[in-house]
């Protein structure tokens with residue numbers, strides 16, 4: 336019975352989407368996938384004189400040589416961690432980068448975190464995968480938030496895995512669940528220590544359909 340109801344909702348959403356001229360698959364992709372997980376989107380270069388970038392730099396983050404800072408579309412530097420050096424690496428697929436033409440390098444003596452924002456609902460299940468190489472450790476953490484009056488309220492965090500990374504590109508994958516009953520959005524965060532290269536971060540919904 337529940338299945339029929341869920342199917343009904345899905346069909347209805349597809350109809351509404353097609354009426355609005357929005358591809359249902361594109362909508363789903365927007366909501367559930369890590370944005371720019373392969374680091375192929377052109378970076379935004381912002382002048383370092385911008386106040387909030389100065390704040391990031393003051394916290395010890397090295398965002399590139401010269402007067403411009405590298406901002407990676409889809410990703411946010413967590414300035415409460417670090418300090419860190421961040422570079423967009425260009426190279427050959429299978430060598431410097433895992434696929435495409437670019438990957439991200441984060442270097443930190445302590446630990447530094449970057450994150451991507453996604454919509455999540457209580458009880459949703461996602462599979463994730465990413466490729467890393469370098470020297471140090473990498474960790475995936477899920478931060479869950481409720482949303483009230485347009486404000487995000489932190490609920491909890493769940494560490495999914497932590498691994499030592501090696502010189503060769505290695506794929507890591509796992510499952511994460513938005514377990515908190517109030518969860519509306521979450522952050523998919525990568526924490527690294529040492530010199531870690533990251534590419535092809537993918538998040539896929541595998542479990543329940545959304546129940547907004």
Ligand SMILES: [Ca+2]
Nearest residue numbers: 373434435437
């Ligand atoms: Ca790439």
